[in-house]
Amino acid sequence: MLTTTTITEFEEVLGTEAVVTDPVALRSYECDGLTGYRVTPALVLLPSTAEEVAACVSVCAREDIPFVARGAGTGLSGGALPVAQGVVISVQRLRRVLSIDPDNRRAVVEPGVTNADISRAAAPYGLYFAPDPSSGQVCTIGGNVAENSGGAHCLKYGFTVHHIHAVDVVLPDGTLTRLGSHAPHQAGYDLLGAFIGSEGTLGIAVRIEVRLLPRPAAWRTLVADFDSLEAAGDTVTDIIAAGIVPAAIEMMDSLSIEAVEAAVAAGYHRDARAALIVELDGPHQEVASQFAEIQRLCRDHGCTHLRVAADADERAVIWKGRKAAFAAVGRISPDYLVQDGVVPRTRLAEALTRIARLADAAGLRVANVFHAGDGNLHPLVLYSEAAGQHDRAEHLSTSIAELCVELGGSLSGEHGIGTDKACSMPRQFDADSLATMRRLRTAFDPHDLCNPGKVLPTPRLCGERPGPYQPHPLETAGVIERM
Amino acid sequence: MAISGTELHTCPATPAELRTVLADTVADHPKVRIAGAGTAAEWAAPPAPADLVVDTRALRGIVRYNPADMTVAVRAGTPLADLRRELAAQGQRIAFDAPRADAGATIGGLIATADAGPAQQAYGTLRDLVIGMTIVLADGTVARSGGHVIKNVAGYDLAKLFQGSLGTLGVMAEVVLRLHPLPRAGATLRLARTAAEAVAVGRRVMAGALEPAALEWCRNHLLVRFEGGQEGVEDRLSAAARLAGAPGDVLRDEEEAAAWRPVHEVTLGRPGDTVLRIGTLPGRGSRLIEAADALAARCAVETDATSSVGVGAHTVRLHTGDPAARARFLTTLRAEAAALDALVTVRRREGLPDGTDVWGPPPPTVPLMRAVKQQFDPADRFGAGRLAPWL
C-alpha cells in the first residue's frame, strides 16, 4: 500500500523533484490519448535512469502497489490509464539515444525517445527506423514496444516486433533483465516477441536495441481519387494480386478528406468519394516499373484524378495530410471516437457497407481512414457530446469493432486492447484462450501489479458477463468443442 | 495408437483428436514427446524417455486458404514442402527457406526449432511470418492467439513462445501464416570472397539500398540473391557487381540452384556430422568464422561454414574428428564467442560426447522461461530434456 513512508522512499530514490504529489498536477495524468476513461493516480514518478525505474518497481512490488508505465500518453486504447491508489511511472526523462552502430545497423535508445527521433538520429548514417505510426513525432519507442505499433508502411516493413533486437526490461518484481540479444538466434522461447505488444502488462522496457534499415534508394507516391470506395478497394485488391507489395496503401473517404483539408490543406480533392495513397519504395528500377503498373491499375479502375508527388516536399505534404487525419476530424465534428479494427482485405467492401448501415441506424456519421493494404480500418465515429450522443457513439464504435471480429478479423490492428476493448475480448477469444493468455501474464507478474486491468477482461471491469467466461457444460463434458 | 517399447505412439489427425488424446492420458502417460517428420531428431539436447509420443504427421493439410488475403491456415504437421506446392499454384509462397524444409520438415517442427534459412535477410524467420496459432496444452486446454489477419494486436502473441520451444510447452495444432507473392524473377550473383570481404561487400549492397533477398557466404563465395521484377533484378545484379568491384557470375535456374546446394549441405549436415549455430553482430561474423577455422586445425577437426552475413547467423559443420576433439572445439569456440557477444549452440549433436552442454551459457531469461514453462505445463509433461539444463 502507498503510505507517506513509501512516498518518502520514492523521494529518496529519485529526488523530490521527480515525485509528483500535487493533487492538481496528478490530475493531468488521469488519461492518455483516450479521454473517455479517467483515473487519477496516487503518485507520478519520473525516473531518469533504467536503474531508477527498477528501484521504483522494486518498492511497488514490495509494498504491493500497482503501477502503470507511461510514455507520451498518446495511446488510443487507454493502455496507460492509471490505477486508483496506484503509481504512474513516466519514462519521459529517459530520452537519450545511447548509441548508434551504423555498421551493424542498430541503435540503443531509452524508452522515452520518440519514434521520429530515432530516425532523426540515424539519418546522418543513411539509416532509419521503419515502423512509422501516425503519431511518430510524439509517441515513444517504449510505447511502440508496448503496443507493437505499426504504421502506414508496415505492409512492406512489418511492425515494431520485426525491428527490435533486444529490450532491457524491468520485470514486475523489480528485476532488470534482458530479452533478446545482440546476436540473432538466442535459444529458448521467444520471450522478446511475447513481450512486444503486451501493452505494458509484463514489465517496463527501459533500454531498447532497435534495428535500423538503409533508407530506400527511391520512392514514388501517388494519390488516386475514385468515385466510390468500392472502386478504390478493387484497385487495392488488383495491386496486391499483381504481386506488388507497396510500402503503403492508405485510403480515406470523403469525410476524412474534408477534415484533412480543413486542417492542413494537403491538396486532396474534396469532391473525391475515396482517395488512395499508394507509396512504393525500394531499388530504383523496381520502383519505376511497379509504379507504372500501379498507375495503370488505378486508371483501369476509373480513377478520376491521379496526383503523383513531384518531389520530397509534395510527398511530405501528402503524408502530413494522412497522418493528421485523426486529429483533423476535430475540425468537422465537436467530438469523435477513433476505432481500430481489422478485416481480411477481401472483406473490406463488405465491412464498409455494413459500417455505413450501422451508422445510419445510429443516426451518426462515420469517417473512414484506413490502411487498405492490410485491412486495418480506422472508422471515426462523429458525434456531439453536447447533443447527448455519447452513449450512442460508444455503442456504434464497439459494434464496429465487433463487426470486424465477425468478419474474421480482429478487434485491434495497432491501437491495442488496453482498457477500451478488454471487455470485447471474449468476442475474439474463447475462455480457454483468454485463460491461457493469463498464464503468460502470471509467469511475468504473479501478483498482478503491472498495468492491471488491461488487455484481459476482468469481472470487475466488465461486469459479470455470463457465457464467454464459463466453458459450456457440454464443452466440459467433451460433447462440443470450440476450435 | 500403437505401443512401441514402453512408449505409446499416437497420430491424431484433427485438433479434436489431439486434445482428446492429451486429456485422456494425463494420468496414465504423464511424459509426452512431440514428434514431427523427425528431421531434427538429432538436434538440440536429447529428449528424455517418454510414455507417449504425439506424432503430428497425420495432423496435416490446409484448413483455410483465400489467396486474395495472402494468408493460409494449416495444420501444424503439414510439411512445408507440400504447402509450397499448393501456394505456388496461386503464385504465392511462404518467404522462408530453411534447408530442412526440403527434407520434409513440418511447419510445427520448423517453428519449434526456430529454424531459419538465407531468406531471413529479407523476411526474418517463421516467427515473423506466423500470424496465428492454435495450441493444445498438457491438460487438453485448447488456446488460440493471433488470427487470420496480418495486422493484429489483440491479446498476447502466444505463438512467439512456441518459437524455439522444442516441444516443451504444448502441441501446435494449427498455424496461420502470412504469404508473399512469388517473385517474377530471381537470380544470384556469385563472387569469390573471403569471409571478411563478404561482410564488407554485403554491407555495401545493403547500404546501397539494393534490398537483397539473401546474402550468404559459403565455401569462400558470397552469394547475393535478388528477387523482384525482371528489369529490377537485372539492374540490381549489375549495381551489386559494381559495388563489389568485380563482375562475378550471374547464375539462374539450374546453375543458381547448384550454387546454393553447398549452403544446404552445410546447414543440414550428414549423418555423423556435428552442426553448430552461431549468432553474432553482423560486423563481427567473419572474426568468428576465422576463429573457427583456426581452431579446427588446432583441434584436428574439419569444418565448413555458411554465413548469412547481413544478419550475423552462421552455421558451422564439423565432419571429422572424434567426440573429444569436437567437444574441445565447441568449448574453445564458445570462449572466443563470449568475448564477441556471440552465441554458439548445437543444432545437430551427433559426434559429440553424451552430456555435452548443447546450449552454452544461460541467458538471463532462464528464470522467466521456467516461469512460463511452469504456467503452461505445470506437471512437466512435455519435452523433457530438450532444453536441458535450462529447463
Add this chain to the structure above:
Amino acid sequence: MSETTDPPQPGTSSFDDHHPPARNLLDDCVHCGFCLPTCPTYVVTGEEMESPRGRIYLMDLAAKGEIPLNDAFGSRIDSCLGCLACTTACPSGVQYDKLIEAVRPQLERNVPRTPTDRFFRAAIFHLFPHPGRLRLAALGGIAYRALGIRALLHRLGVIRRLPARLRALEALLPPVTLRDLLRRTPSHVPAAAAAPAGLRVGLLAGCAQRVFFGDVNAATIRVLAAEGCEVYVPRDGQCCGALSMHAGREDDGLERARRTIDMFERHDLDIVVTNVAGCGSTLKEYGALLADDPDYRERAAAFSARTRDISELLAELPPLATRHPLPLRVAYHDACHLANAQRIRSQPREVLRAIPDLEVADIAEAEICCGSAGIYNLVQPEKAEELGRRKAASLHAARPEVIATANAGCLLQIRRHIGEDVPLVHPVQLVDASIRGVHPFRDSAKRRLPHD
C-alpha cells in the same frame, strides 16, 4: 491523494466572468499529444502538466470547477513561455494562444502572488517598457562592467549567491556601448532610391530594442531606404504593450496598444514595420484585442492589417539595391513570436539566401524555444537556463560563423548562452551589410570586405 485540499464546487467554473477561456476553444483539444515535443517546458521537464496538453487539461478542469484557481495551477500557467510552437504542431487547430491569454489575467486577478514575486514582476514592468528608465539602467550596467564591478562581484562569489531571478537579470545585461546608448534614431529618412511602390513605412523603434539594439534599428532604416521606402520613426517612445499582454497584464497592455495606434496614425503610413518578433505579433493582434472598444475597433483592425515584420516586408518588396556577397555560414534561429505567432518562417531565410555566397545552415530542434520568451527568462530562470543551454548546443552543432535571429529577447538569451565566440545579429543587419558591402560584425564594421 487525488483529493484537492480545498475542493471547489464541481460544475461551477473556477474562473471569474471576465473573459474566461471559451468552452468551445477548450473542447477543440482532443488530447492527441502532438504538441508535446514542441513544448520547451515539456522537453525540459517531461511532466504532463508542463505541456500544452496538460495545461489545457487543467484549464478544462478549472472551467468545470473540478480544480480551484490556486498556486498549483497558476505555476503551470506561469511556466508557459507563450512561444506558441504548440499551435503550429496542433492538427486540431487548438487556439492555445487565445486560451493562455484568457487564463493569465484570470490568475493575475484571482491568485495572489507572493510579495517577492509581485515585487520582481512590478520591477520588470516598471523598467522594460520605458526606454528612458531602461537607458538609465543600462548606463548603470555600463558603469558596472567598465568599472570592473561585475568582474569583482563574480570573483567574490556575490553573483552566485544572488537569487536565481536576479542572477538571470544580471547575466542577460547585454554588452551595450555608450555610443549605442546615446544614439538617437532619426525620425524621418527619405527613400534612397525611387521605387515603383514608393511606400511610406513607419518603424516601431521598440522599448528594449531601441536601448539595447539601436544598431538593428539603424540597419533597418538603411535597408528600407535603400529599397525605396520613405521611413518614419515616431518619437513618442513607449512599449507597444507586448510585454504586458504576454504576462497577463491586460489593462496595461490595451492602453499601450491604443497609444501606439494614435502615435502611428499621425503619419499616414502604408506599412508599419517592426524588427522585433514579440512586438510584431502583438501589433498584429491589436484588431482582436481591441474588438470590444468601439472607438478603436476599426482603427486597430486597420493597424494590424498594415503591420509587417521587416523580413516579411523585404520578402514582399522587389529587391532594388544590389546585394554584395557575404561568404558566411549563418544559423538562423526562429524566434517563436515570428515562426509560431506570425507563421513567418520562410521569409527570413529567403531574404538571407538572396545574399550571394551566404549559406543558411539548418539547426536541430529548430522549433524549440530558446527560453527567452518575453520576460520568461527573468521570472522562470531555471527552465529558461536549461532551454538556453540546449539552444546554444544545437546552434553550436551547426558550426555557424554567425547566428541570426529576429527578436531582441532571443538575441539577449542566446548571447548569454552561446558565449562570445560566435557573433549574433538580426537578419536585417546582414542585409544591410550586404547592401553596403561592409563586414557585418560591429567590432570590425569599418573593415571593408576583401572582395570589395
